[in-house]
Amino acid sequence: MKGRAISYLILCGFAVIMIYPFLWAISTSFKPLYEAFSPNLVPKNPTLENYRVLFSRTLFPRWIWNSLIVAVGTVASVLLFCSLVGYTLAKLRFPGKPLVFALIMSTLFVPTQMLVIPWYQMAVRYGWLDTHWGIIFPGLIPAFGVFLMRQAFSVLPNDLIDAARIDGLNEFGIFLRVALPLVRPALATLGILTFVGNWSAFVWPLIVSQRKAMYTLPVGIALFSGEAGSKWNLIAAASVLGTVPMLVIFVLFQRLIIRGAVMSGLK
Amino acid sequence: MKRKSLIVFLLVSFVALYGLSKVTITYWQYFYETRVNAIDLLIKEFEKENPDIDVVQETFPYEAFQQRVAAAIPAGKGPEVITLYYGWLPTWKRAGYVKPLPFTPDEAAFVPLIQVAKMEGKYWGLPTAVRSLALIYNKDMFDEAGVPAAPTTWEEFVEIGQKLTIKRGPMIIRAGFGIAPQGQDHHLVREVLIRQFGGQPYSDDYCQVMYDSPEGAAALKFYTDLQLKYEIGDVDFVANYRDGFIAGDIGMIIDGSFAIGTILKGAQFKVGFAELPVLEPGGTKANFASFWMHALTPRAYESEEKLEAAVKFLKFITSERAMRLWLEVVGELPARLTLIEDPELAQDPIYGPFIRALPYSYATRFYDEIAQRRIMLDAIDRVLKEGMDPADSLKIAAAEEQKILDEYCVSK
Amino acid sequence: MKKLPLGLSQREALWAYAFLALPLAFFLFIRIWPALQAFQISFYQWHADPSQRQFIGLANYWRMFHDPRFLQALRNTLFYTLLGVPAEVTFALAIALLLNSVGKRFRALFRAIYFAPYVTPPVAVAWTWFMLLNPHRGVVNRVLVALGLPPQPFLSDPATALPTVTAVVVWQFLGFHVLIFLAGLQNIPQMYYEAAQIDGAHGWRLFRYITLPLLKPMIAVSVLMATAGPSIGFLQLFTHVINLTWQNPGGPLGSTLTVLLYMYERAFGAFEMGYGAAIVVFLFFILALISLIEFKVLGRKVEYR
Numbered sequence: 001m002k003g004r005a006i007s008y009l010i011l012c013g014f015a016v017i018m019i020y021p022f023l024w025a026i027s028t029s030f031k032p033l034y035e036a037f038s039p040n041l042v043p044k045n046p047t048l049e050n051y052r053v054l055f056s057r058t059l060f061p062r063w064i065w066n067s068l069i070v071a072v073g074t075v076a077s078v079l080l081f082c083s084l085v086g087y088t089l090a091k092l093r094f095p096g097k098p099l100v101f102a103l104i105m106s107t108l109f110v111p112t113q114m115l116v117i118p119w120y121q122m123a124v125r126y127g128w129l130d131t132h133w134g135i136i137f138p139g140l141i142p143a144f145g146v147f148l149m150r151q152a153f154s155v156l157p158n159d160l161i162d163a164a165r166i167d168g169l170n171e172f173g174i175f176l177r178v179a180l181p182l183v184r185p186a187l188a189t190l191g192i193l194t195f196v197g198n199w200s201a202f203v204w205p206l207i208v209s210q211r212k213a214m215y216t217l218p219v220g221i222a223l224f225s226g227e228a229g230s231k232w233n234l235i236a237a238a239s240v241l242g243t244v245p246m247l248v249i250f251v252l253f254q255r256l257i258i259r260g261a262v263m264s265g266l267k
Numbered sequence: 268m269k270r271k272s273l274i275v276f277l278l279v280s281f282v283a284l285y286g287l288s289k290v291t292i293t294y295w296q297y298f299y300e301t302r303v304n305a306i307d308l309l310i311k312e313f314e315k316e317n318p319d320i321d322v323v324q325e326t327f328p329y330e331a332f333q334q335r336v337a338a339a340i341p342a343g344k345g346p347e348v349i350t351l352y353y354g355w356l357p358t359w360k361r362a363g364y365v366k367p368l369p370f371t372p373d374e375a376a377f378v379p380l381i382q383v384a385k386m387e388g389k390y391w392g393l394p395t396a397v398r399s400l401a402l403i404y405n406k407d408m409f410d411e412a413g414v415p416a417a418p419t420t421w422e423e424f425v426e427i428g429q430k431l432t433i434k435r436g437p438m439i440i441r442a443g444f445g446i447a448p449q450g451q452d453h454h455l456v457r458e459v460l461i462r463q464f465g466g467q468p469y470s471d472d473y474c475q476v477m478y479d480s481p482e483g484a485a486a487l488k489f490y491t492d493l494q495l496k497y498e499i500g501d502v503d504f505v506a507n508y509r510d511g512f513i514a515g516d517i518g519m520i521i522d523g524s525f526a527i528g529t530i531l532k533g534a535q536f537k538v539g540f541a542e543l544p545v546l547e548p549g550g551t552k553a554n555f556a557s558f559w560m561h562a563l564t565p566r567a568y569e570s571e572e573k574l575e576a577a578v579k580f581l582k583f584i585t586s587e588r589a590m591r592l593w594l595e596v597v598g599e600l601p602a603r604l605t606l607i608e609d610p611e612l613a614q615d616p617i618y619g620p621f622i623r624a625l626p627y628s629y630a631t632r633f634y635d636e637i638a639q640r641r642i643m644l645d646a647i648d649r650v651l652k653e654g655m656d657p658a659d660s661l662k663i664a665a666a667e668e669q670k671i672l673d674e675y676c677v678s679k
Numbered sequence: 680m681k682k683l684p685l686g687l688s689q690r691e692a693l694w695a696y697a698f699l700a701l702p703l704a705f706f707l708f709i710r711i712w713p714a715l716q717a718f719q720i721s722f723y724q725w726h727a728d729p730s731q732r733q734f735i736g737l738a739n740y741w742r743m744f745h746d747p748r749f750l751q752a753l754r755n756t757l758f759y760t761l762l763g764v765p766a767e768v769t770f771a772l773a774i775a776l777l778l779n780s781v782g783k784r785f786r787a788l789f790r791a792i793y794f795a796p797y798v799t800p801p802v803a804v805a806w807t808w809f810m811l812l813n814p815h816r817g818v819v820n821r822v823l824v825a826l827g828l829p830p831q832p833f834l835s836d837p838a839t840a841l842p843t844v845t846a847v848v849v850w851q852f853l854g855f856h857v858l859i860f861l862a863g864l865q866n867i868p869q870m871y872y873e874a875a876q877i878d879g880a881h882g883w884r885l886f887r888y889i890t891l892p893l894l895k896p897m898i899a900v901s902v903l904m905a906t907a908g909p910s911i912g913f914l915q916l917f918t919h920v921i922n923l924t925w926q927n928p929g930g931p932l933g934s935t936l937t938v939l940l941y942m943y944e945r946a947f948g949a950f951e952m953g954y955g956a957a958i959v960v961f962l963f964f965i966l967a968l969i970s971l972i973e974f975k976v977l978g979r980k981v982e983y984r
Contacts, residue, residue, distance in 0.1 A: 007777045015792045022795050025803035034535045037514035039810050085702045094692035107710040109966035114959040118713030120338040151896035171694035185865035189858050207338050222328035226299045228529040239800030246798045334947040341727045362950035363727040438815045449927040503835035506809045637948040648931050
């Protein structure tokens with residue numbers, strides 16, 4: 001009991017540091033520009049103007065929509081392919097496995113900043129500029145996801161899979177019905193992290209989208225910064241609203257993590 | 268290749284026969300609302316006069332403008348006409364992102380500082396607007412402290428700065444001056460203070476660093492003393508000097524004319540503008556001026572028609588008419604002498620100080636702008652953060668910068 | 680599919696290749712081929728027109744090792760990694776364990792709070808920390824002074840800027856790692872604990888002999904990502920350094936400059952794409968080497984009985 005009280009104390013203590021900047025962003029989103037630089041957390045002259053500007057004078061809803069399509073599309077691909085490849089690497093035996101693994105992992109070490117030029121050429125060649133697909137394609141199967149899923153599957157006892165084989169399930173069936181449900185927490189984690197990562201991606205979406213109607217949210221937000229300064233209050237308002245979908249996804253997938261835990265606990 | 272020229276030939280004869288085909292050219296600049304609006308207006312007028320040319324404007328966030336360009340042009344995409352900061356010209360030129368103008372502009376009609384856009388005897392672009400530096404101050408704060416007018420000498424400047432500064436122990440609560448090397452102050456040291464102290468930052472062709480001189484050291488010492496000795500500000504007082512000024516935490520800043528709009532829109536107090544102070548009454552005046560210029564990319568050279576259209580458009584947006592509109596819509600200083608010599612403009616309480624500075628302004632000929640900027644920042648930081656002697660710090664900077672200049676000047 | 684005269688292991692291999700076919704095509708075409716192009720570019724003097732790119736052999740690499748700013752960036756980056764990775768991983772593990780021990784009622788709330796920095800807009804992160812750590816007006820220094828301690832320069836001094844940036848980065852990415860550890864903890868079948876408790880194991884022993892070994896695969900993920908992960912690994916640190924020092928990217932006297940930041944400055948600020956590519960190739964080998972070592976240490980198979 002005493003241990004638990006200390007746990008709470010520590011967690012609460014750090015919690016303040018964790019969310020303070022977020023609170024500050026919310027506060028700034030209700031401030032006029034000239035007040036955006038003052039450190040006070042409660043706005044002195046609170047206003048809804050920033051949100052009004054966002055919806056009346058920018059393509060904000062469109063940017064949110066684009067970000068949503070991009071993030072959801074990527075998450076779908078990532079969940080399917082990363083788990084499939086991760087499973088294959090963790091549990092199936094086949095010649096050339098170390099090579100395949102090394103090849104995939106090596107892509108983790110190439111900074112994307114350098115890949116944008118060949119990707120752009122690819123997008124031009126195949127007509128992917130200014131499309132959602134164009135924004136999505138480089139991130140369809142991240143090596144990180146493959147690695148995470150491989151690690152998650154590696155903990156599963158091999159007997160489980162062998163037993164399923166004896167039961168006559170084919171390999172895809174084993175993956176889908178036996179192995180996948182057991183790594184639900186990892187899958188949910190991957191979903192959250194992928195969503196957040198793509199939701200806030202900046203460099204590539206910026207390069208591949210030409211029309212402002214195709215911008216994702218972070219690219220759109222960058223329009224509020226210029227040579228002579230930034231409209232911090234608008235940036236804050238857009239960012240705060242932009243965080244909502246991430247929190248929703250977080251809460252939804254979190255449930256899966258916990259439910260998954262209950263299931264594996266029942267085993 | 269043959270087939271391509273055949274197609275071009277067919278197209279050309281088609282155009283000649285029917286005379287209704289249109290050329291489309293694309294123009295790129297970074298996104299800034301008033302600038303985008305101004306170009307839109309200009310395009311409308313231009314298209315009215317040239318019904319056979321279509322101009323499309325595309326804009327991108329400022330912070331990633333160069334990266335966007337870096338990716339697009341090698342892929343054969345991108346604009347025919349593009350705007351770039353004049354300091355980027357040498358690096359853009361070397362990497363083949365811009366081509367020289369196929370005509371010789373009337374140099375005498377423009378402010379002399381556009382000569383930095385000339386390399387290897389050719390012009391590589393022309394500006395619509397130029398910018399210079401001025402002292403910008405919080406009038407309300409001046410009134411409150413009983414300061415009647417803007418300083419004209421640096422001595423007065425320091426005095427006023429000290430009056431405006433409020434401190435608690437070693438910590439600043441309100442700063443008299445928004446000392447900001449990373450803002451415009453590295454230009455201030457390089458082109459203004461060093462010259463005012465009797466030195467010269469570079470040789471006239473900008474191939475030789477000359478600021479590691481006693482005059483240079485005196486200039487840097489004076490600048491760093493603003494923080495170290497006179498204590499009228501601190502580099503780390505606010506995140507951004509301009510934001511701090513707008514928020515009312517800073518009394519005076521030195522800023523470029525491109526920031527006028529942002530400052531006037533944001534500030535909740537009366538803002539004053541004045542020419543930069545000098546060392547003593549009647550002393551040397553100097554200022555730093557710069558510009559964004561419109562240039563042609565390799566895409567403009569893809570066909571005769573495109574080139575002709577692109578040149579027409581470029582000439583149009585750098586015409587007197589366009590500059591008038593630009594001043595009105597964007598609020599930036601025109602680049603043509605006829606407009607600058609307008610006495611009414613020179614007396615304008617806002618634009619005046621900037622306009623009056625243009626005749627004695629210098630545009631640093633950068634070769635590797637990003638590296639050269641960094642070298643001057645480091646020179647200042649070594650004094651401010653590490654307590655190095657200004658002369659020693661400039662010596663290090665000079666050695667570093669000379670290497671860059673050598674590479675470009677020799678290869679030129 | 681008709682029954683083929685295949686052995687069990689051959690059939691398993693066929694399935695594996697079938698699973699891998701599409702993903703491998705993706706990796707080869709979208710990730711590896713462009714990377715090889717970057718490799719090629721590193722031997723050239725960059726030009727927008729491919730026909731005018733000049734082959735200059737190893738000149739870009741030679742330049743790299745004689746470029747004091749690159750060497751400074753490299754030193755900084757290694758220092759970041761040495762300082763940041765252990766801090767990030769152990770801190771995250773501790774918090775994950777704490778979160779796992781709190782009651783159901785608050786668990787979701789605390790998790791959301793600890794995940795918050797990871798989704799906080801970068802602008803807010805930079806601005807708030809800048810405010811909090813400001814040498815003149817920051818709350819942190821006010822507290823220090825009130826306690827009779829000397830105010831600290833934090834981000835503004837070349838000597839303290841790098842550790843300060845590291846601390847903020849750890850703060851921001853904590854949520855990422857906590858999540859991975861939570862997934863790992865949930866993945867451990869309860870039966871192991873139950874069996875151990877029947878054997879009389881408690882507290883520390885449970886952690887040492889069950890949790891830690893079974894969490895090892897996720898520790899490997901966490902360590903590898905903290906070191907080398909795209910955009911979140913310390914060796915690939917980029918966005919967050921820019922955000923924190925956006926007035927002067929790379930900090931006072933280059934004290935917070937990273938390899939990627941310098942690469943970006945050269946490649947996209949000065950259009951020296953060939954030089955940038957050379958830096959990327961070099962960074963690739965550093966990343967691969969360090970990751971390989973980590974993987975060898977952490978990747979050993981855990982045996983289950």
